[in-house]
Amino acid sequence: MVLIPPGSFLMGASESDSQASNDEKPQHRVSIARPFAIGRYAVTFDEYDRFCAATRREKPGDEGWGRGRRPAINVSWDDAVACAAWLSEQTGRHYRLPTEAEWEYAARAGTATRWSFGNDESALGDYAWFCGNSDSKTHPVGEKQPNPWGLYDIHGNVWDWVQDSYHGNYAGAPADGAKRSESCRTADRVIRGGAWLDLPAWLRSANRSGSWPSDRLGTLGFRLAQDL
Numbered sequence: 001m002v003l004i005p006p007g008s009f010l011m012g013a014s015e016s017d018s019q020a021s022n023d024e025k026p027q028h029r030v031s032i033a034r035p036f037a038i039g040r041y042a043v044t045f046d047e048y049d050r051f052c053a054a055t056r057r058e059k060p061g062d063e064g065w066g067r068g069r070r071p072a073i074n075v076s077w078d079d080a081v082a083c084a085a086w087l088s089e090q091t092g093r094h095y096r097l098p099t100e101a102e103w104e105y106a107a108r109a110g111t112a113t114r115w116s117f118g119n120d121e122s123a124l125g126d127y128a129w130f131c132g133n134s135d136s137k138t139h140p141v142g143e144k145q146p147n148p149w150g151l152y153d154i155h156g157n158v159w160d161w162v163q164d165s166y167h168g169n170y171a172g173a174p175a176d177g178a179k180r181s182e183s184c185r186t187a188d189r190v191i192r193g194g195a196w197l198d199l200p201a202w203l204r205s206a207n208r209s210g211s212w213p214s215d216r217l218g219t220l221g222f223r224l225a226q227d228l
Contacts, residue, residue: 001037001226002150004106008032011104012170013206019114023168024206030101032177038098038106039223041071041141041152042160043083048072051083054090063218069140071158071221077189077213080161080222087224098225100164100190100208101177107193107205109149114204116147116154121200128156128203134196138218155203158221159191159211166190166210188212195219 012027013020045067052059060074084095113119117127129139142152164180166188173180188210194203
C-alpha cells in the first residue's frame with residue numbers, strides 16, 4: 001500500500017482537451033481531507049487466489065495468460081467488494097475499493113496532464129500496457145515505470161473497479177472525494193485506468209467508463225484502498 005497525502009486537485013478534463021469525453025466534465029475541484037492508502041499494484045492472482053481458497057470460491061479464469069503476479073481478471077465489482085471485506089476481517093484493518101475521486105487523485109499524483117507522466121503520448125509505453133505493446137494480454141504488475149507517487153499500472157494493463165455508481169457527467173458531484181450515490185444507471189459501477197486492449201486516450205487520468213457490477217471480463221481488475 002502507498003500512503004496518499006491529503007490535498008486538492010482538479011478532477012476531470014478541461015474543455016480544451018480534445019481527447020476528453022462529455023462524462024469527464026465539468027472539471028471541478030475536489031479536496032481530500034484525510035490521508036488514505038491505495039495499492040501500489042492491482043490485486044494479483046497470487047493474492048486473489050488465496051481469498052478464493054479461504055472462502056471456497058471458484059477461482060476466476062486467466063484467459064490462458066497465466067496467474068501469479070498478473071493482475072486478477074474476470075473479477076466482478078461484487079467479487080472485489082467481497083475480497084476487501086474478507087481482508088478487513090482477517091487483518092482488523094478497513095480495506096475497500098477507492099472512491100472515484102480518490103482514484104483520480106492518486107493516479108494524477110499532483111499532475112494536471114493527460115497522463116501522470118505528462119502529455120507526450122510517445123512515452124506511454126514506458127508506463128503502461130495498452131493496445132500498442134501488450135500483445136493482446138495482461139502482464140505481471142510492476143514491469144513498467146510508476147507514477148510520481150509510486151503506483152504501478154495506474155494507466156493500462158487492467159481497468160480498476162472503484163466504489164461509485166456511474167453518472168454521465170460530473171454535475172452535482174461531491175467536492176470532498178466521497179463516493180457518488182446511485183443514479184438512473186444504478187446498474188453501472190465506475191471503472192478507471194484503461195486496459196491492455198485500449199487506445200492511449202482511454203488510459204488518460206481523467207478517462208472513465210462504467211460496467212455492470214456482476215461483469216467478469218478479461219480487462220477488469222481492481223486495487224484496494226485502506227482507511228488510516
